[in-house]
Amino acid sequence: MEDDGFTLVRRRGRARRTPAPRSKHDSKPTEANRDPILSKTNIQRLLYNDVDDDSPSPEETARRIKAIQANLDNLAEQHDTKIYLDRATKVVQDALKEFSPIKDIVCYGIGSLAHNRDSKLQFLFLRSLVSSLQIPGHVYIYDPVFKPVEIAVCDAYHIEWINDNEECKRLVHDTTLFYMPHCEKFMYHNLFQANWKQCRGLSKVVYIGNDTERYLDVLSRKESAEFPLFSKASHVYHKVPLPLFHKHDRAFHGSYLHIPVNHSHDEIAGEIETTETPGLMLSSAQA
Ligand SMILES: C[S@@+](CC[C@H](N)C(=O)[O-])C[C@H]1O[C@@H](n2cnc3c(N)ncnc32)[C@H](O)[C@@H]1O
Numbered sequence: 001m002e003d004d005g006f007t008l009v010r011r012r013g014r015a016r017r018t019p020a021p022r023s024k025h026d027s028k029p030t031e032a033n034r035d036p037i038l039s040k041t042n043i044q045r046l047l048y049n050d051v052d053d054d055s056p057s058p059e060e061t062a063r064r065i066k067a068i069q070a071n072l073d074n075l076a077e078q079h080d081t082k083i084y085l086d087r088a089t090k091v092v093q094d095a096l097k098e099f100s101p102i103k104d105i106v107c108y109g110i111g112s113l114a115h116n117r118d119s120k121l122q123f124l125f126l127r128s129l130v131s132s133l134q135i136p137g138h139v140y141i142y143d144p145v146f147k148p149v150e151i152a153v154c155d156a157y158h159i160e161w162i163n164d165n166e167e168c169k170r171l172v173h174d175t176t177l178f179y180m181p182h183c184e185k186f187m188y189h190n191l192f193q194a195n196w197k198q199c200r201g202l203s204k205v206v207y208i209g210n211d212t213e214r215y216l217d218v219l220s221r222k223e224s225a226e227f228p229l230f231s232k233a234s235h236v237y238h239k240v241p242l243p244l245f246h247k248h249d250r251a252f253h254g255s256y257l258h259i260p261v262n263h264s265h266d267e268i269a270g271e272i273e274t275t276e277t278p279g280l281m282l283s284s285a286q287a
Contacts, residue, residue, distance in 0.1 A: 061148070075117075112143075
């Protein structure tokens, strides 16, 4: 199997009739290995060539959903991926043990599940977190690049699509894990700004994503004025780095779990007015 989860289709021939002995790390045959619709060529066609056709037939839609799922399953079956996901999930699980339980997970900015291998790995990590954290609430996802088939794939994993572009300004009332791998600066800042005051200095906002403190050294004066909360947030969070994934080093590079520490919230909260960009209230369906 190739690195990005595709299964190589071998040319048939006598010399290949006897299967090569399996190494102990070979994964079990997946649906993609068995189903001729899900050969490498078909998955590639379904994921890449036709993805811009916005009104596929129901049969074609079903095939594309299956192709994305098979591609994700293949990637998840790879030995290195399994090892990494177990390790990284344990890091997060252990770090959150002493913290108040997470009620919901909100994922912003994961990128294309059909096109981007890092996004696929990040999505597998999301799935792993969901199954290990056993949250009582919901798991939501939004990225403006998602096609309907990607939304359907999420639906199959009980990950709920957010219908509107919240611009990452969701105001939370219960402890929520925001999963925002490699997002843009404005996305983290919008999240901070939306929750700063009501959430007593981000006390209910746990997030996985870039270390925004890192931006402080590189922001121009103009940008520092645009993103004032990066400096303040640096006093709020305890940071736990995600382990490196050597094989696919970009997928989680520089990503941290950020847990709000409990001191000095009262000092920090209220220092900044949030009236300009209030957080979005959840609708009753999403609350
Ligand atoms: C730098 S890319 C990161 C993609 C992927 N996570 C990765 O590591 O390659 C930022 C992502 O944020 C998404 N994005 C932009 N605005 C957004 C918004 N308002 N809400 C959620 N996602 C958004 C973009 O579509 C893009 O997929």
